[in-house]
Amino acid sequence: xxxxxVFKALAxxxxxxxxxxxxxxxxxxxxxxxxxxxxxxxxVTQHLQQLEEANLIAVVWQGREKLHYLNPVxxxxxxxxxxxxxxxxxxxVLRNLKNKLEGKDDDKT
Amino acid sequence: xxxxxVFKALAxxxxxxxxxxxxxxxxxxxxxxxxxxxxxxxxVTQHLQQLEEANLIAVVWQGREKLHYLNPVxxxxxxxxxxxxxxxxxxxVLRNLKNKLEGKDDDKT
DNA sequence: TTGACATGCAAGTAAATGATTGCATATAAT
DNA sequence: ATTATATGCAATCATTTACTTGCATGTCAA
Numbered sequence: 001x002x003x004x005x006v007f008k009a010l011a012x013x014x015x016x017x018x019x020x021x022x023x024x025x026x027x028x029x030x031x032x033x034x035x036x037x038x039x040x041x042x043x044v045t046q047h048l049q050q051l052e053e054a055n056l057i058a059v060v061w062q063g064r065e066k067l068h069y070l071n072p073v074x075x076x077x078x079x080x081x082x083x084x085x086x087x088x089x090x091x092x093v094l095r096n097l098k099n100k101l102e103g104k105d106d107d108k109t
Numbered sequence: 110x111x112x113x114x115v116f117k118a119l120a121x122x123x124x125x126x127x128x129x130x131x132x133x134x135x136x137x138x139x140x141x142x143x144x145x146x147x148x149x150x151x152x153v154t155q156h157l158q159q160l161e162e163a164n165l166i167a168v169v170w171q172g173r174e175k176l177h178y179l180n181p182v183x184x185x186x187x188x189x190x191x192x193x194x195x196x197x198x199x200x201x202v203l204r205n206l207k208n209k210l211e212g213k214d215d216d217k218t
Numbered sequence: 219t220t221g222a223c224a225t226g227c228a229a230g231t232a233a234a235t236g237a238t239t240g241c242a243t244a245t246a247a248t
Numbered sequence: 249a250t251t252a253t254a255t256g257c258a259a260t261c262a263t264t265t266a267c268t269t270g271c272a273t274g275t276c277a278a
Contacts, residue, residue: 012265012266014266039266039267039268040267040268040269042267042268042269043266043267043268046265046266046267047266063274063275063276064274064275064276065275
């Protein structure tokens with residue numbers, strides 16, 4: 001999975017809002033989502049395509065309607081690859097910073 | 110905290126790499142970081158500024174040297190605001206999708 | 219089968235972004 | 249003091265990005 005694509009997809013407020021909309025109600029059609037967005041349908045389509053490419057949403061066609069579903073898996077990946085990794089060292093980093101600021105050595109206190 | 114700023118900061122691979130560098134070794138100077146980056150010092154500076162504005166790194170001046178430290182707190186925020194939120198519904202969403210795909214009602218099986 | 223509805227495709231535009239170059243400033247070393 | 253080092257500031261440029269507009273296609277309903 002391309003984690004950068006996921007971050008890029010999440011970087012735009014409109015796309016974040018689309019995810020929020022889908023979180024509130026799963027399986028919404030394109031036009032349903034458009035009603036909450038202050039832009040043209042095509043703009044929304046393009047945002048949704050990016051979200052889809054980042055694997056953040058899944059699309060199901062039902063006749064002429066396009067239903068959108070949230071996929072929480074990539075966010076789980078972010079947690080695994082970034083947040084967990086950095087948080088594990090959280091206290092260490094902060095202590096390290098504190099010591100440096102105080103001009104001390106790392107003395108594990 | 111502006112969560113969009115954090116995502117935007119994380120969206121660029123160069124900035125992600127800078128965070129990785131700081132994760133490996135905390136407190137590196139600007140020029141130390143530059144040595145690993147295939148771009149001018151000024152470009153790196155600008156990336157670091159964005160990371161700083163997103164509160165993902167903290168900067169400490171030591172004489173003429175600028176030391177950079179990782180701040181894991183915003184990533185923690187992401188976890189709290191996004192990942193936890195979506196993951197909580199993970200199984201529900203997937204079941205919902207599965208049922209829709211099979212043309213069933215939600216029957217809680 | 220005709221009209222309305224749901225969506226796609228593609229070209230064009232304005233603004234944001236990543237990166238560069240050139241010059242300025244402050245700290246350290248000799 | 250003078251020189252080298254570490255960094256900042258600002259203008260510029262190319263690319264990407266978010267959006268728009270216009271037209272095309274496919275599906276449902278009367």
